[in-house]
Amino acid sequence: MRPPAREVIAAVSTGFEELNVSSVDTDGPDGPIGWPGYGVARAAAAERSGESESVVVGTAKVGDVETVLITWEFGFLGGSIGQRTGDRVEAAFAKARELKLPVVSLIATGGSRMQHGMRALSQLQRIARASAAARKDGVAQISVLRDPTTGGGWATLGASADVVLGLPEAQVGFAGSRVRPATSPSEAYTAEAKYEWGQIDQLVEPEDLADVLARWLFLLTARSTEAAEPPAALSAVEPPESGWEAVRAARASSRPRAAKYLNSYFEWRETISGDRAGSVDEGVLCGFGRRNGRAVAYAAQCGTATRPAGFRTAARLVRLASRLGIPVLTLVDTPGAANDEDAEQAGVGAAIAELFEAIATAEVPVTTLVIGEGGSGGAMAFAAPGSTWVAPDAYFSVTSPEAAAAILKRPMTEIPEIADRLRLRPADLVELGIANGIVRAAAR
Structure with a gap:
């Protein structure tokens, strides 16, 4: 009835x-x-x-x-x-x-x-x-x-x-x-x-x-012109001394993932799901949450290869927040964009371009924290230029050390050395002007 x-x-x-x-x-x-x-x-x-x-x-x-x-x-x-x-x-x-x-x-x-x-x-x-x-x-x-x-x-x-x-x-x-x-x-x-x-x-x-x-x-x-502050690190670790050490720290199974960061950052949150065109990427969390009495939108990668639906859902989130005047927080954590046949057929390149454009044209402040792996363009699409921070157990790189070795036709034994040459450590990112700073764990 x-x-x-x-x-x-x-x-x-x-x-x-x-x-x-x-x-x-x-x-x-x-x-x-x-x-x-x-x-x-x-x-x-x-x-x-x-x-x-x-x-x-x-x-x-x-x-x-x-x-x-x-x-x-x-x-x-x-x-x-x-x-x-x-x-x-x-x-x-x-x-x-x-x-x-x-x-x-x-x-x-x-x-x-x-x-x-x-x-x-x-x-x-x-x-x-x-x-x-x-x-x-x-x-x-x-x-x-x-x-x-x-x-x-x-x-x-x-x-x-x-x-x-x-x-x-x-x-x-x-x-x-x-x-x-x-x-x-x-x-x-x-x-x-x-x-x-x-x-x-x-x-x-x-x-x-x-x-x-x-x-x-x-x-x-809940409109606001104030940028979202980057979350505090959830691991009380020291930044790595070598590039390969940074990669291993970001890939550690014990490292905190996006859901834990979001639950720690927000008092409560509501999710949006899907690209409205037939697909959902479970490896991307999007929605809006309440923090200190105000609203912040979020788009967070969960450590998997991001699929076209994930980029499109994140772009939808950013465009909506921009129209409604709500600041955005993005969390970067992916080995890279999905590059299999299904991803190519679903338009992964166009989906990445869509998110790049959404962030580039956003009329609200966008804040980014790299919380784990920052692999190539699939990670960069989620990052805010000029407003990106990095956790001590994270890295950001033009591509993975393994992919770099393959592209440069170098033996796999040189991967740790290549990781150093890529200058992907948190400290390197700050020195290169890619990241504003390294976040620390909150004092207890």
């Missing part, structure tokens, strides 16, 4: 005030294309649901943040999108731009309203235009994919939001259940599948939704 729109609103917010949106109806009792019986069906839907249209819009507090809510009523003609739906969604975004408020879309729709024909389909353009204008004005947007989220609801507000949350077992997909190929497995049209394929950031249980939304809204609206 799907909860009605106002029940959903009450579950996640307080003080809801509905927007009064006027719509001019010049289409006659059976709608814009004169669909026989539509007027009767619409009246029955209104009586059954208690609503006059398929979406309810207004302002409310979610946690401590005043927010514009766009909430679908599936009980009104299957939450279908018609002319008046577009009127209300457009008015909601106009209010968000006027008051500089974030927007949360709580979606449950089967798509466009058949009885409105092309008038219904054209509403998707209106919705996309209103959303894009608000995004340009710095309005943060979160979508919650309820059951079902299909058709234009998924292809506009659902998939385009800055952060996409899905309720478990919700039907999610462009094709609704009555029009998709009979041979397609139903599992492909679920929130779980979309999460696995990098199209949803988080799966959230209904009872946790209010708290998750409150945390996200704090994070996405």
